[in-house]
Amino acid sequence: MDKIEHIGIAVNDLTASNALFEKLFGEPHYKIEEVASEGVRTSFFRVGPNKIELLEATNDNSPIAKFLEKKGEGIHHIAFAVANLEGEMKRLEGEGFVILPGFPKNGADNKRVAFLHPKGTNGVLVELCQEIRVAETA
Ligand code: ZN
Secondary structure, eight states, X not given: OOEEEEEEEEOSOHHHHHHHHHHHHTSOOSEXXXXXXXXXXXXXXXXXXXXXXXXXXXXXXXXXXXXXXXXXXXXXEEEEEOSOHHHHHHHHHHTTOOBOTTOSEEETTTEEEEEEXXXXXXXXXXXXXXXXXXXXXX
């Protein structure tokens, strides 16, 4: 793994939290993006070289809705940048980690993503993400 790509925080109300985190960081979010397949609306902040992702549920079946119901607002996942998502998934499965079903798929912020089951990582939901490269012209 290359570095922490971002930290994801589950929030009840993205608009209210955007205003709060803008005050905290002294900078507004730089994008809002909905990932319909995951039932989430996200916003991203830059803090120096780091990124923070806020996540709001867009429907009751969203994994974020379930997380908020169980645990309330707070840190939801830590995302690590990887250069080769499939290769890293294979390596981690070989080490006994469990990849959540349905991944990899396209996530927010131009990333291909997969998640590890938090039961195998001391309760921490780990996201792996690889930047999707824009197709190069020959
Ligand atoms: Zn994330």
